[in-house]
Amino acid sequence: MSTTAPATTRTGLEISGVSLVHGDGESTVTALDDVSLTVSPGEFVAIVGPSGSGKSSLLAVAGGLAKPDSGTIRVGGHDLGGMSGRRLTELRRTQIGFVFQSGNLIPALTAVDQLRLPMTLGRVENPRDPMELLEEVGMAHRARHRPDKLSGGERQRVGIARALVTRPALLLVDEPTAALDRSRSHDVVSLLARETHGHDVATVMVTHDQDVLEHCDKVYRMTDGTLEVESN
Ligand SMILES: Nc1ncnc2c1ncn2[C@@H]1O[C@H](COP(=O)(O)OP(=O)(O)OP(=O)(O)O)[C@@H](O)[C@H]1O
Secondary structure (H helix, E strand, O other), X not given: OOXXXXXXXXXXXXXXXXXXXXXXXXXXXXXXXXXXXXXOOOOEEEEEOOOOOOHHHHHHHHOOOOOOOEEXXXXXXXXXXXXXXXXXXXXXXXXXXXXXXXXXXXXXOOHHHHHHHHHHOOOOOOOOOHHHXXXXXXXXXXXXXXXXXXXXXXXXXXXXXXXXXOOOOEEEEEOOOOOOOHHHHHHHHHHHXXXXXXXXXXXXXXXXXXXXXXXXXXXXXXEOOEEEEEEO
């Protein structure tokens, strides 16, 4: 059975009443405390907050990498709760794009082959064309280059393109500007905004970088495991 919902019924991310407790016995930490968050297709939200407040935990449950202790998570209309491991892996591959701090590219692959990789792991319905996508993120001229021949900003662009090639419903982005200077940070986050709005993806970006928040539609603040709107 396909995990891809038809475009007309597509929804983004719906998190409702999610709690996550790490550890057991006497040494438990409540990383997420009754968190709810809805991100619509085409909406770009940022999550800010101090170290240890629960931002990574939120990305982990949204991406199906950690199972919450309570609450529900839906991605592209699909409820993650009760899904088999195999179905969850399939959903992550086709419906969720991950962008990491420094691109996380595979050293041996050229830029264009990084984008082909998700399709070699299994069937993807209606993927985007890798070369066209590289063109769109301004990287077509580096298509045959391996990561060690790319700058930090260029690696991020390829990482973003790779995350988008399957037309995911949800894009999860963890500190994308941590290794970039100010001008490249703006370039990378404005690219994320453009792709989010232009391709109806629901994007959640965790960042410490106050400078780039102007590109986001809404900013949430995480404090001790609780989430509140900071600005919209
Ligand atoms: N695997 C784990 N086992 C035990 N506690 C954990 C685990 N992962 C996270 N925690 C705790 O849960 C809380 C939230 O951590 P989390 O990594 O989500 O915060 P964060 O806001 O992403 O922090 P940072 O900005 O430093 O990355 C912290 O108190 C952390 O110590």
